[in-house]
Amino acid sequence: MKWPWQLTKEYPPYWEQYESAFAKAEQKPLAETRFVALDTETTGLDIKKDRILSIGAVGLKGNTIAVSDSLELYVAQDHYDSKSTPIHGILKKGKVKKIEEAEAIQQTLAYIGTAIIIGHHIGFDIAVINKMLQRHHLGKLKNKVIDTSTLYKKLQHPVNRMSMQQGYSLDQLSEALKIPLYDRHTASGDAMITALAFIKISKRLKKDGTLKFKELFT
Amino acid sequence: MKNTIAYRIYDFLKQFPPFQFMAKWDLIEICESAEVQYLDKDQVLFKRNTPYNSHFYIVHQGAIKLSRPSNNTDKVVDVCDEGDLLGLRVTKEDSYRTTAIANEETIVYALPMEAFSKLTESNKVISNYLITSFASNIKDPYSLEYSGQLLNEYDRDKSQNIYNISTARFTETVIQNNPKTSIQKAAMQMQKHQIGCLVISKNNKPIGILTNRELRNVIASGEFTAATLVNDVMVSPVICGTPDINVTQAQLILLKHGISHLIITKDGSPQTDIVGILSKHDIVVSFGNSPVGLLKEIKRATRTKHLRHAWDKAMVLLKRYLDQNLPLSEILKIFGELKDALVYQTMQLSLRKMEDAPPVSFAWLALGSQGRKEQLLYTDQDNALIYANSSPENAKEVKQYFLKLANRMNKRLHKIGYDYCPADMMASNPLYCLSLSEWESQFSTWITTPTPENILLSGIFFDYTLMYGDQVLVKKLTDHISQKLENQKVLLRHMAKNALKNLPPVSFFRQFIVEHNGEHKDFFDIKHRAIAPLSDAARVLALGQGILYTKNTAERFEALAQLDTPNRELFENCSYAFKALLKFRTKRGIAQSDSGRFINLEALTKSEKLKLKRCFKPLRDVQEVLRARYQTQHI
Numbered sequence: 063m064k065w066p067w068q069l070t071k072e073y074p075p076y077w078e079q080y081e082s083a084f085a086k087a088e089q090k091p092l093a094e095t096r097f098v099a100l101d102t103e104t105t106g107l108d109i110k111k112d113r114i115l116s117i118g119a120v121g122l123k124g125n126t127i128a129v130s131d132s133l134e135l136y137v138a139q140d141h142y143d144s145k146s147t148p149i150h151g152i153l154k155k156g157k158v159k160k161i162e163e164a165e166a167i168q169q170t171l172a173y174i175g176t177a178i179i180i181g182h183h184i185g186f187d188i189a190v191i192n193k194m195l196q197r198h199h200l201g202k203l204k205n206k207v208i209d210t211s212t213l214y215k216k217l218q219h220p221v222n223r224m225s226m227q228q229g230y231s232l233d234q235l236s237e238a239l240k241i242p243l244y245d246r247h248t249a250s251g252d253a254m255i256t257a258l259a260f261i262k263i264s265k266r267l268k269k270d271g272t273l274k275f276k277e278l279f280t
Numbered sequence: 281m282k283n284t285i286a287y288r289i290y291d292f293l294k295q296f297p298p299f300q301f302m303a304k305w306d307l308i309e310i311c312e313s314a315e316v317q318y319l320d321k322d323q324v325l326f327k328r329n330t331p332y333n334s335h336f337y338i339v340h341q342g343a344i345k346l347s348r349p350s351n352n353t354d355k356v357v358d359v360c361d362e363g364d365l366l367g368l369r370v371t372k373e374d375s376y377r378t379t380a381i382a383n384e385e386t387i388v389y390a391l392p393m394e395a396f397s398k399l400t401e402s403n404k405v406i407s408n409y410l411i412t413s414f415a416s417n418i419k420d421p422y423s424l425e426y427s428g429q430l431l432n433e434y435d436r437d438k439s440q441n442i443y444n445i446s447t448a449r450f451t452e453t454v455i456q457n458n459p460k461t462s463i464q465k466a467a468m469q470m471q472k473h474q475i476g477c478l479v480i481s482k483n484n485k486p487i488g489i490l491t492n493r494e495l496r497n498v499i500a501s502g503e504f505t506a507a508t509l510v511n512d513v514m515v516s517p518v519i520c521g522t523p524d525i526n527v528t529q530a531q532l533i534l535l536k537h538g539i540s541h542l543i544i545t546k547d548g549s550p551q552t553d554i555v556g557i558l559s560k561h562d563i564v565v566s567f568g569n570s571p572v573g574l575l576k577e578i579k580r581a582t583r584t585k586h587l588r589h590a591w592d593k594a595m596v597l598l599k600r601y602l603d604q605n606l607p608l609s610e611i612l613k614i615f616g617e618l619k620d621a622l623v624y625q626t627m628q629l630s631l632r633k634m635e636d637a638p639p640v641s642f643a644w645l646a647l648g649s650q651g652r653k654e655q656l657l658y659t660d661q662d663n664a665l666i667y668a669n670s671s672p673e674n675a676k677e678v679k680q681y682f683l684k685l686a687n688r689m690n691k692r693l694h695k696i697g698y699d700y701c702p703a704d705m706m707a708s709n710p711l712y713c714l715s716l717s718e719w720e721s722q723f724s725t726w727i728t729t730p731t732p733e734n735i736l737l738s739g740i741f742f743d744y745t746l747m748y749g750d751q752v753l754v755k756k757l758t759d760h761i762s763q764k765l766e767n768q769k770v771l772l773r774h775m776a777k778n779a780l781k782n783l784p785p786v787s788f789f790r791q792f793i794v795e796h797n798g799e800h801k802d803f804f805d806i807k808h809r810a811i812a813p814l815s816d817a818a819r820v821l822a823l824g825q826g827i828l829y830t831k832n833t834a835e836r837f838e839a840l841a842q843l844d845t846p847n848r849e850l851f852e853n854c855s856y857a858f859k860a861l862l863k864f865r866t867k868r869g870i871a872q873s874d875s876g877r878f879i880n881l882e883a884l885t886k887s888e889k890l891k892l893k894r895c896f897k898p899l900r901d902v903q904e905v906l907r908a909r910y911q912t913q914h915i
Binding site: 118128134254257 | 283285286288289312313314316319385
């Protein structure tokens with residue numbers, strides 16, 4: 063099947079809308095900026111082959127996470143690797159209501175908007191999402207991205223950073239930051255933990271609350 | 281759309297009241313619009329007197345303290361931890377009553393107030409719960425204070441209470457009524473008997489219980505008339521226990537069911553006859569060695585051993601009273617009563633051991649600090665015995681009898697924990713076991729010939745108090761002394777000089793004067809430097825004003841304040857300072873398990889030192905008054 067914009071090299075309106083929002087977006091103070099903590103569950107760890115099964119995200123502003131500002135999608139996929147099932151618990155023909163990839167992309171883009179994406183080892187999630195966007199002949203995500211695992215490293219003394227080259231797993235991170243672990247390995251649950259981790263780390267980075275944008279990204 | 285996070289919040293909330301009373305879907309809907317807030321330590325969630333936020337809060341992790349200003353400082357009124365609800369607007373007020381600050385790193389769930397109120401309005405159970413818990417926690421300061429105290433007590437006395445497996449004491453007269461009574465009648469009955477709980481029974485078998493809480497709930501619901509039947513509001517079925525239930529067991533049952541009363545039936549089931557009722561209060565009493573219980577125990581004692589046991593318990597009670605910072609004058613009164621009972625009972629036991637009844641009437645006197653009723657801890661025993669005059673031929677025999685009695689008394693008191701007096705100022709000393717006329721001449725000698733030794737003795741013997749026996753003897757002696765003192769002021773001058781012997785306890789540089797040698801080198805002698813000078817001053821001034829019946833130093837100063845109006849403020853300050861010092865000493869004494877006389881200044885905090893120093897100003901001033909009034913520099 064061929065999409066109409068394949069021929070004309072035109073993007074669908076929702077992508078146009080997503081893309082153009084960045085041009086208009088102005089930078090707000092940190093406390094008023096919307097962040098989105100995001101996590102995906104996939105059929106495996108191979109970016110080329112594996113597919114997204116579920117996307118979970120929560121929005122946060124300042125130190126408040128609003129449950130109403132959250133996203134939880136289950137994506138129907140033909141490719142399925144039963145090896146990863148014990149981790150995420152999503153069955154190919156499970157009871158949860160699933161949607162098609164195209165629909166998931168639309169919802170995700172509309173939800174994220176121009177927010178800054180936060181994730182733990184977010185590089186992988188971004189890569190699989192971009193791969194998915196590519197399959198649908200769309201561009202790459204344009205959002206700024208913060209990885210909590212590199213952010214957490216900033217908390218460490220330079221001497222100790224050497225010994226944690228591989229970075230912390232989300233479990234280790236939550237233990238170190240005393241975040242209650244619930245719903246681990248569901249996209250939404252991990253997104254929630256990541257959101258709390260982000261708040262805690264940024265609080266600790268600047269105890270007096272004067273954290274600047276550039277300090278988060280460098 | 282499935283929302284895992286909202287479900288998680290729902291899972292958490294449903295464990296706690298009032299959310300557990302809510303329908304699942306209602307609650308999930310609220311959770312979907314919830315917020316999760318992270319608070320750093322000391323971060324403010326909301327401030328007192330600011331308008332209510334659109335959300336109220338439930339602590340998910342960590343703790344939040346609620347505080348309210350009181351006397352220029354913020355007093356923490358409550359600490360909310362996991363599952364506690366805060367910042368909910370129940371009354372019509374539109375601003376927060378307290379300030380909420382994170383006690384540690386805290387995560388709270390913020391729920392929308394409006395959506396929640398809508399649900400609670402239609403749900404009676406929830407609104408009742410909220411109103412009653414609000415009313416019982418905040419509106420009723422007594423219950424707040426009381427519950428706080430209970431908590432503290434358990435904390436403090438863990439070590440002693442943990443083994444409490446003695447049989448619980450319960451009330452045997454149970455006020456009952458039948459289920460067809462109206463709540464008004466029931467409430468009147470409870471008011472009449474001054475009880476907080478009414479047992480509802482049929483044929484002496486318990487079927488329900490009505491407490492203040494149920495009455496409060498029914499009033500809060502608004503759906504009642506005076507004729508509402510008890511049957512409709514009482515708690516049923518009832519929790520019962522057996523008559524041999526032990527204290528810990530009873531306490532656990534009360535805690536487990538969250539109730540305050542346990543009905544005792546013959547075999548512990550509701551099918552048998554009621555034999556009694558056990559309340560939280562009974563448990564507190566059995567844990568806390570209440571003064572009433574102790575008094576009973578002392579009065580019932582048949583052996584010295586029992587008395588010793590009771591008095592040990594009294595010391596535990598004393599410690600708790602001091603910890604709770606009760607006014608010292610009250611503590612002194614309570615322990616004065618207990619001490620009276622103790623000596624009375626000891627005398628009873630001693631008399632029982634004597635072969636004959638006393639040949640003449642007699643009186644047992646306590647001397648010195650015990651005579652002034654200022655001694656809370658174990659100390660030396662200072663006592664004396666006075667007996668009615670007898671014919672000269674019997675005098676020897678009578679004296680022998682009373683010496684024997686005094687000997688028994690001193691031995692018993694020693695057993696209870698009061699050491700023998702090293703100076704032998706005890707009734708068993710033939711010098712201090714005298715007939716009335718002998719005592720009169722003894723006091724006359726002291727008053728007329730003020731040798732240094734006599735002055736020292738008079739300091740102790742002028743502070744006598746009747747502990748047992750014939751009041752008339754004591755009155756006669758006091759009248760005699762009063763008369764002698766009228767004509768002989770010289771003793772008072774010498775006593776005044778003696779009272780000024782002890783320097784003001786703070787040196788020129790506002791440093792404490794410490795002991796320079798001996799076992800207690802570098803310690804501050806609070807008795808010698810502060811307490812004794814004050815009581816010496818009080819004695820001289822009181823005797824000078826003809827106040828002979830008041831012995832207690834604080835009371836002497838208060839009496840002086842009434843008589844000597846120009847110095848009124850000074851004497852009131854002295855009274856206050858004396859009580860503060862005595863309390864300080866007693867607390868130290870308990871902490872160091874000695875008489876508390878010597879204080880290691882380094883162990884004191886800055887504020888304690890300041891408090892101590894503040895007590896010395898009235899002492900300096902009252903010494904100035906003595907110096908001026910009795911012209912002591914000319915002796």
